[in-house]
Amino acid sequence: MTEDYKKVVDGAREAFDNGTTLPLEFRVHQLKRLKAMYSDHSQVFMDALHSDLNKPDMEAALFEVSACINDIDYILNRITSWTTPEKVSSVIPLDKSLIYREPYGVTLVMGAWNYPMQLTMTPVHGAMAAGNTVIIKPSEVSPATASALAKLVPQYLDQTCYPVVCGGVTETTELLKERFDYIFYTGSTTVGKIVREAANKHLTPTTLELGGKSPCYVDTSVNLDKAARRILWGKMINLGQTCIAPDYVLCPREVREPLVSAMKEVLLEWFGPEPKTSPDLGRIVATRHVDRLAKYLDSGRAVVGGGYNREEKWVEPTILVDVKEDSKIMQEEIFGPILPILTVDNHTQAIDLIRAKERPLALYIFSVNKDIQDTFLRRVQCGGVCINDTIFHISNNKLPFGGVGWSGMGGYHGKFTFDTFSHLKSVLSRSYNPILEKITCMRFPPYTEKKKKVMMGSVADKGDGPGVLHYLALTTQHLVSMSAGALLLYLSLHYTDTVV
Missing domain, CATH: 3.40.309.10 (Aldehyde Dehydrogenase; Chain A, domain 2)
Incomplete structure (x- = not known):
């Protein structure tokens, strides 16, 4: 069994390393396929939920099947904007600062038995949308729903990128010995501690959705x-x-x-x-x-x-x-x-x-x-x-859901699920503008007293204008009030004769 799990995880890692899940078109297609699975087999899932928990059809439809379909619709309507690099203001004018949301890699989602469809699959949706491969582990305590997922998911999704693995405590223990890039667990605090301990071996980031006395x-x-x-x-x-x-x-x-x-x-x-x-x-x-x-x-x-x-x-x-x-x-x-x-x-x-x-x-x-x-x-x-x-x-998908302390760590729902499975990568693109270059070159050795005074802002005390760091840290509100030409003129008049 250990070798089987290793093979599954290695296959998912190879698919991620090859960039299979990175194109937006691939993610959208797979999410649409998953939505089709829910719609095509809604009665299968409702029967499974009735078998596991005697769940009334109203509850099965509202909190399980429809919840999954609606979650995918929410993602599909917003995934383009979520995956677009976010522009943020820069400290130094003309620089470009961006936040890229990139997938962690091979993720593990471990579902719970009380809402065995929703609590297993809605985290999977966000992980897929973020571009990860996902090992899907339904709870063995709800065997009928776990069996339905294990049978149907491979018929609709890429089996290498999104495999379903089943099993009890022994199998889960073996699975957790594998290395993952992110683990998402929903269940008891007792098992949550075990999952966290296993994740610590590889410093794997983890979301724990637990419980407690509300x-x-x-x-x-x-x-x-x-x-x-x-x-x-x-x-x-x-x-x-x-x-x-x-x-x-x-x-x-x-x-x-x-x-x-x-x-x-x-x-x-x-x-x-x-x-x-x-x-x-x-x-x-x-x-x-x-x-x-x-x-x-x-x-x-x-x-x-x-x-x-x-x-x-x-x-x-x-x-x-x-x-x-x-x-x-x-x-x-x-x-x-x-x-x-x-x-x-x-x-x-x-x-x-x-x-x-x-x-x-x-x-x-x-x-x-x-x-x-x-x-x-x-x-x-x-x-x-x-x-x-x-x-x-x-x-409300615009509110994060998650615990604190013994009730859990991390949050999800809506975009928060996408963000949970995304690493925020900072990107700064510097300008080669000659005037800005003259100013910022003061950071380079040899360090002089004059450079130090300008960089620290002490020159401002002598009426020679604000220090460079002080000026460059002005709020965006001040910066946007000046045109680019006026800003460059201001800088040239105040600093080109001091950077010696």
């Missing part, structure tokens, strides 16, 4: 019915198996009972008296995760739900109250449909509780009080924030 604060200023709907929607998507699902709720004591009452009504309206029979709820991915979630149920008093069935991989939507801050459910990411509600005296105490934990991937603030919103924004470090709703902040 808090949700609710105060007395909001409409609790609307808040309940928006919180539960974010919590129950994919049966709680979402990295940015609201993990727990913090609210003042007077808010808890009316909020719980509103949540009870919403859950009954959405999923009926027997939620297990609802077609709109998924299932837990594996029995070991059912066992893990079942242990959390003793952390508080269930006012809604509390049931589970190991064989059917089912955990009932559950709301827990009277939860202690040091209980087991408050120490680990829940990743399931259990929502603990803790009471606090005020928003300051809520912030202190949040800050006592690792930095979360998402923070949800339900308050119309601007001062309270601003206090949370200033004092809580986290990956991203959504005010008066959940999940929605990731829908």
Whole structure:
């Protein structure tokens, strides 16, 4: 197996070194082919997602298939401008300064099992757009989706540039022994540390999209019915198996009972008296995760739900109250449909509780009080924030998505994905203008006191004009106010007699 992985990686490296993925036309063609794959086999993917997670068609379409198609459309509409060198201002007039975005080379994208299509392929889109070759590693925990990708991707994409490799822990461990130029991993913090350690061997830059306990604060200023709907929607998507699902709720004591009452009504309206029979709820991915979630149920008093069935991989939507801050459910990411509600005296105490934990991937603030919103924004470090709703902040491709600290490093979505997989190469093209040459030659030895004074700006104290470095560092606003001819005349009058 090791030799197989080496062969795959070596093939991708040879393709990159040969420049196969560099032409814009090639990148666009491959992205269009991938979009065709999603469209041609949308039902195949939706069936696979149902097999892996019992994912409702609505969720499979919205968060997986359509998300991938829309992401490629977004890239295709902008890729020409993204790949065009960016002009920036220069310190010295007539010089040309550019930023080139060039691909890293051979990249590895390791997907997650909870959104096994979207979280595997959207990073791939950005890596392809940036001109990299990509080793695609779906999660083995969602085997049906992994199998569909392994079968279909080679039918649409260049197999050498974009191979799909499958396998479990043993195979992934072997794969990580190979040398990559960039690694993008989505998953748990525990595995993220392993990936980072493997990447360090070759100083490989890495993006880690992890998770953590994303808090949700609710105060007395909001409409609790609307808040309940928006919180539960974010919590129950994919049966709680979402990295940015609201993990727990913090609210003042007077808010808890009316909020719980509103949540009870919403859950009954959405999923009926027997939620297990609802077609709109998924299932837990594996029995070991059912066992893990079942242990959390003793952390508080269930006012809604509390049931589970190991064989059917089912955990009932559950709301827990009277939860202690040091209980087991408050120490680990829940990743399931259990929502603990803790009471606090005020928003300051809520912030202190949040800050006592690792930095979360998402923070949800339900308050119309601007001062309270601003206090949370200033004092809580986290990956991203959504005010008066959940999940929605990731829908804007102009906002980067990513964590901080234990919730991850790096960000992506939209152009941020393209930039993640691009090295920003600085390029400066100098001018041979004779007047500018006379000025800038003062940097060359032999160093004289007069050169030093001019370069450091001390000549300005004697009324002979500003020092060269001082002048050349003037803001663009000052420079553009002069025509090229006037600028050259100014320089010649002030400096041609001092550079001796």
